[in-house]
Amino acid sequence: MADDTTLTVRFFARLREELQTDTLTLPLDTPTTAGQLLSTLAQKGGPWAQLAGGQPVMIAVNQAMAKPDTPLNGGDEVAFFPPVTGG
Amino acid sequence: MADDTTLTVRFFARLREELQTDTLTLPLDTPTTAGQLLSTLAQKGGPWAQLAGGQPVMIAVNQAMAKPDTPLNGGDEVAFFPPVTGG
Amino acid sequence: MNYSVSVQHQDFDVAEEYQALRDSGAGTGAIATFTGLVRDSGDLQGVTGLFLEHYPGMTEQVVTGLIAEASTRWDVRKARVVHRVGRLALCDQIVFVGVCSAHRGDAFAACAFIMDALKTSAPFWKKELSGEEEHWVGQRDSDLARHRDWE
Amino acid sequence: MNYSVSVQHQDFDVAEEYQALRDSGAGTGAIATFTGLVRDSGDLQGVTGLFLEHYPGMTEQVVTGLIAEASTRWDVRKARVVHRVGRLALCDQIVFVGVCSAHRGDAFAACAFIMDALKTSAPFWKKELSGEEEHWVGQRDSDLARHRDWE
Numbered sequence: 001m002a003d004d005t006t007l008t009v010r011f012f013a014r015l016r017e018e019l020q021t022d023t024l025t026l027p028l029d030t031p032t033t034a035g036q037l038l039s040t041l042a043q044k045g046g047p048w049a050q051l052a053g054g055q056p057v058m059i060a061v062n063q064a065m066a067k068p069d070t071p072l073n074g075g076d077e078v079a080f081f082p083p084v085t086g087g
Numbered sequence: 088m089a090d091d092t093t094l095t096v097r098f099f100a101r102l103r104e105e106l107q108t109d110t111l112t113l114p115l116d117t118p119t120t121a122g123q124l125l126s127t128l129a130q131k132g133g134p135w136a137q138l139a140g141g142q143p144v145m146i147a148v149n150q151a152m153a154k155p156d157t158p159l160n161g162g163d164e165v166a167f168f169p170p171v172t173g174g
Numbered sequence: 175m176n177y178s179v180s181v182q183h184q185d186f187d188v189a190e191e192y193q194a195l196r197d198s199g200a201g202t203g204a205i206a207t208f209t210g211l212v213r214d215s216g217d218l219q220g221v222t223g224l225f226l227e228h229y230p231g232m233t234e235q236v237v238t239g240l241i242a243e244a245s246t247r248w249d250v251r252k253a254r255v256v257h258r259v260g261r262l263a264l265c266d267q268i269v270f271v272g273v274c275s276a277h278r279g280d281a282f283a284a285c286a287f288i289m290d291a292l293k294t295s296a297p298f299w300k301k302e303l304s305g306e307e308e309h310w311v312g313q314r315d316s317d318l319a320r321h322r323d324w325e
Numbered sequence: 326m327n328y329s330v331s332v333q334h335q336d337f338d339v340a341e342e343y344q345a346l347r348d349s350g351a352g353t354g355a356i357a358t359f360t361g362l363v364r365d366s367g368d369l370q371g372v373t374g375l376f377l378e379h380y381p382g383m384t385e386q387v388v389t390g391l392i393a394e395a396s397t398r399w400d401v402r403k404a405r406v407v408h409r410v411g412r413l414a415l416c417d418q419i420v421f422v423g424v425c426s427a428h429r430g431d432a433f434a435a436c437a438f439i440m441d442a443l444k445t446s447a448p449f450w451k452k453e454l455s456g457e458e459e460h461w462v463g464q465r466d467s468d469l470a471r472h473r474d475w476e
Contacts, residue, residue, distance in 0.1 A: 013450030063383035083464035086449020100299035150232035170313035173298025189340030203364035213354035
């Protein structure tokens, strides 16, 4: 459950499968950005390392497209996913 | 009934109504063109005069779009009509 | 390439037309359709109906030629054109154009091309009816320009 | 402007969608529709089905935004988008986009714009299935280029 001191992080499609994770709830101690969060997650190693480079990762913050320098606030929902391919 | 010595001449839409004619069968004595036929018909006067100028008249010969200099042969079907407005 | 053209007095059923287009093989990824309806304003305001006339025989040849031209320019797996003639009421269906292609770009382009080209080269004429008033519709410069844009 | 967006597992009925679009008032002269189907070849050959995933909540917002953008650029009297998710078989319907306008140019443009923009900005992901094989589809440069062409 997201509140003012946590972030909800969601993964979709190939990323969801490779990270074997669809949702994480993380404490938000200090101001950060979507890009910094990606770097932090990449340090978990294994399949998480791909978040630091390689295949492109798209970012949404509160269900709107965002960029690596988009600031994150407590309670935000952040999502990481591959380029979209619907239709 | 068209045969080798006659032309069938058809009129459509506004022209058909104003000329009060949908089909004419004319003898074809000498080689002619669609444009010459238009001039000849315009000489009938009254509403026929419009065929010599004024509003644009489109021409088809044997059911394909044609031009004033398209030659006419015995047995041909010639049609005169206003610009098309379907769809 | 599979195609069919009908000019008819009776109404058409878009559901049936669409089902026939869907039955065009597993290579079809895209179906684009267009339907034209009788609107309440054209050259006249307060249009209550239309009367449509055509040149039987020539119409079918011209429309078949437009479909053939579209299929040389784009991937067209199946194409269908239905055009009504006679007296139509407000909101009635006038024309249907449907195209199946492998990809959406081809389906949209071929469908729009056939419709635009039909407007300026198929021998149909439209008379607007508004109460007692009747008015043969004039050709629109915008229609000629849309057709030229495909050249 | 009247619009509606659905993301659903179940199939949709183009006949029903078309009837709802027709019911858009006597000012509508043109209805353009697009339907996407599961094709037998994509990144893989011999595709037997697809699995489609989306981001619930964000998808609806993005697609609604695309319809709103289309309606600032063209006359849009009614617009409808249906997109399926989950497991789909060969030849199944994937997506429907329908637009009503006064004129055909606006209907075609708005319908094609919504479809092209959806492909590159709505959070849907497609996995191709071919027998035992599974493959997440990559974004196509041609799709990005088609979306940029509208800018």
